[in-house]
Amino acid sequence: MNLADAPALGQPSTTALMHVTQRPDAVFTHGRGSWLWDSLGRRWLDLVQGWAVNTLGHAPRLLADTLAEQATRLLQPGPGLYNDRALALAQRLTALSGLERAYFTASGAEANEGAIKLARKYGQLHRGGAHEIITFEHAFHGRTLAAMSASGKPSFAALFEPKVPGFPKARLNDLASVRALIGPRTVAVMLEPIQGEAGVIEAEPGFLQALRRLCDDEGLLLIYDEVQTGVGRTGTLWGWEHSGARPDILTLGKCLGGGVPIGAMVARESVSCFAPGDQGGTYHGNPLACAAALAVLGTVAQPGFLAQVRERSRQLRRGLDDIAAELGSPPAVGRGLLLALQLPQPAQAERAAAALFARADGVRDGLIVNAARPERLRLVPALTISEEEVELALAMLRESLLGRA
Ligand SMILES: *Cc1c(COP(=O)(O)O)cnc(C)c1O
Numbered sequence: 522m523n524l525a526d527a528p529a530l531g532q533p534s535t536t537a538l539m540h541v542t543q544r545p546d547a548v549f550t551h552g553r554g555s556w557l558w559d560s561l562g563r564r565w566l567d568l569v570q571g572w573a574v575n576t577l578g579h580a581p582r583l584l585a586d587t588l589a590e591q592a593t594r595l596l597q598p599g600p601g602l603y604n605d606r607a608l609a610l611a612q613r614l615t616a617l618s619g620l621e622r623a624y625f626t627a628s629g630a631e632a633n634e635g636a637i638k639l640a641r642k643y644g645q646l647h648r649g650g651a652h653e654i655i656t657f658e659h660a661f662h663g664r665t666l667a668a669m670s671a672s673g674k675p676s677f678a679a680l681f682e683p684k685v686p687g688f689p690k691a692r693l694n695d696l697a698s699v700r701a702l703i704g705p706r707t708v709a710v711m712l713e714p715i716q717g718e719a720g721v722i723e724a725e726p727g728f729l730q731a732l733r734r735l736c737d738d739e740g741l742l743l744i745y746d747e748v749q750t751g752v753g754r755t756g757t758l759w760g761w762e763h764s765g766a767r768p769d770i771l772t773l774g775k776c777l778g779g780g781v782p783i784g785a786m787v788a789r790e791s792v793s794c795f796a797p798g799d800q801g802g803t804y805h806g807n808p809l810a811c812a813a814a815l816a817v818l819g820t821v822a823q824p825g826f827l828a829q830v831r832e833r834s835r836q837l838r839r840g841l842d843d844i845a846a847e848l849g850s851p852p853a854v855g856r857g858l859l860l861a862l863q864l865p866q867p868a869q870a871e872r873a874a875a876a877l878f879a880r881a882d883g884v885r886d887g888l889i890v891n892a893a894r895p896e897r898l899r900l901v902p903a904l905t906i907s908e909e910e911v912e913l914a915l916a917m918l919r920e921s922l923l924g925r926a
Contacts, residue, residue, distance in 0.1 A: 532560065545878055552579025555903050555910045557889065563881040566914055567889045568902045573717065573749055573859070576779040576817050578903035583816050584779055591812040598808070600801050606808035610815050614787050617758060617822060618771055621790040625783060625806045629748030629774025630663025632784035635800060636711070636744050636770045637667050639786065642794050643742060644708035651708040653687045654744070655699055660690075661718035662711070662746050671711060674718065694728045699735065709742035709770075710735075714760035717749035717901075720893040721854050721861035726764035733766035742792060744770040748784065749859065752776035753821040753904050756831040756857030763856065776821075776904070781813035821904065830904050833911055834858055837900065840915035847923055858906070861899045864922070868895045873921050880917065888917040 533548050547559040555578055557567045567579070577583065591606065598604050611623040626632045637654060644651035656662070658673040669677050670685035687706075691698040699710060710732060716722040736743040745768040750760025754776050761768060769792050774784040804810070820826060834857045841853035841862045850865045864870050870892035881887025893899035902914070916926040 545875075547881075554578035554581070555906050559881075561883065563883050563887065565878070565881050565887040565889050566910060566917070568900045568906075568914055569889045569891045570901060570903050571780055572775070573754065573901035574775040574778065574780055576752060576776040576904050577820060578905050579780070581779070581905075583820065584781065584813055587812050587816040588781070588809060591809050595808050597804070600803060600805050604806065604808045604811070606811035606815065607806035610785075610811040610818075613815060613818055614773075614785060617818065618787050619767065620771060620787040622788050622793040624786045624788075624795075624800065625811060626774075626786070626802060627782050627784065627804045627807070627810070628663070629746075629772065629784045630665045630668040631802065631805075632748065632772040632774055632786045633662045633668045633671065633711075633746055634665045635786045636746075636772050636788075637671065638800060639770060639788060639792065639795060640709040640711075640742050640744065642799060643792055646794055648708050648740070649705070651706050653689060653702075653704070653706045654709045654711050655691050655702050655707060656688045656711050657693050657716070658690050659693070659716055659719035659722065660711075660713060660746075661716065662713075663748070693722060694725050696728065696731050696735065699732065703735075703739055703741070707739070707741060709744050711744035711746060713746045713748075714750050714764070715755065715855060715859060717859060717899070718893065720897040721859060721899055723854065723856070724764075726766075729761060729764035729766040736769075742769040744768060744772070746772050748772055748774035749901075752817065753827055753830055754857055754859050754901070755855075756827060756834055758821065758827065760856075777814050777817065778810060779813060779817040781810050783807075783810035783814050785814075826904075830857055833902075833906055833908070834860070836908060836911050837902075837915070840911070840918075841900075844915075844919060844922055858900070858902050858904055860901075861893060861897050862918075864896050864898065866896065869922075870898045871895050873898060873918075877917055877921050880921075886913075886917075888914055888921075890918075 550560050557565045614623045641652045656671045660673040662668040662671045667685045671688045673690050689702045747760050751773040770788045772786050838853050850863050853860050874890050874892045877888040891899045920926045
């Protein structure tokens with residue numbers, strides 16, 4: 522290697538990476554809890570947390586120990602052999618969800634891909650070949666081609682045509698729009714209890730209850746994509762608990778691994794109709810990832826953990842509502858630690874997120890938040906964020922949005 526080609530210390534080169542998204546000018550090197558540091562020693566309070574995945578914050582001791590221990594025992598026996606971690610995780614997830622069978626993947630999109638395949642197989646076996654899955658405008662289900670096709674994200678519409686057919690789109694919280702799409706080819710309805718990527722838009726509890734009844738009456742499967750809402754994010758273990766309307770198939774990702782890549786599909790026994798050979802994946806059920814998920818679930822399911830999440834949620838929401846009132850914008854939306862603030866000016870959220878990021882200069886700390894829409898700020902902190910850290914985040918938000926802390 523020619524030393525002249527080596528990047529300057531502290532400023533690694535970015536040119537060898539494919540350019541798929543606009544990233545800020547910082548290279549992150551380490552994190553701890555709610556804090557993240559870059560190669561120049563700048564520090565940020567992180568309320569995005571690896572895109573809503575770091576359940577216990579950055580680099581938690583528990584996951585470091587769990588991964589180190591598992592790495593000395595067994596990394597990957599392969600999908601054709603049972604392993605103790607995957608079996609233990611399946612037991613744990615089915616017990617906690619009230620569903621009976623689990624399948625593990627390496628990402629949320631793959632979990633949804635699996636749910637789509639399972640529903641189509643079910644349709645083949647039990648519904649005369651029915652295969653259409655009703656999904657929703659503005660939904661986000663991931664980036665495999667079928668998951669993109671199931672999504673209702675406007676910017677996906679023209680990408681990578683032709684899409685996978687069979688995903689007619691209804692409008693969220695509009696039961697008539699779902700009913701109008703049901704026909705002999707329909708096998709399932711699939712949705713997020715709270716649309717996260719769309720900017721935190723809740724499926725109303727009454728809507729989920731009505732959907733559950735509609736699916737029962739029509740013999741359709743109800744699939745919840747809880748990749749973003751599952752595993753404590755909304756202040757309860759599952760996002761659907763606020764409605765009490767149970768799914769037939771549940772998909773998970775993000776918070777499940779706490780930063781380690783894993784997804785899961787959990788389903789009722791009567792729906793779990795894959796035959797040997799139908800579904801698989803080299804890393805599916807990987808014990809390293811399953812060990813991480815077991816550690817995360819063990820923590821989130823501990824008595825008092827979710828009460829603490831709800832307490833931080835109330836604190837954050839109160840602060841956001843105060844800011845909203847001063848700005849003349851509506852109160853914060855969302856549940857638990859999946860919250861969003863609507864701002865009065867178009868593009869104001871994008872500008873605020875950029876300014877809060879740029880605040881980090883080596884002396885002052887920055888704040889990482891996400892403009893899920895140009896005018897809507899989304900906050901998805903670690904479920905372990907402290908009371909002081911929430912106050913600090915609110916002070917930085919006030920300074921940026923109201924011009925004073
Ligand atoms: C993030 C997300 C996905 C995709 O998960 P990946 O791990 O990125 O594949 C799917 N559905 C929802 C609701 C998500 O928020």
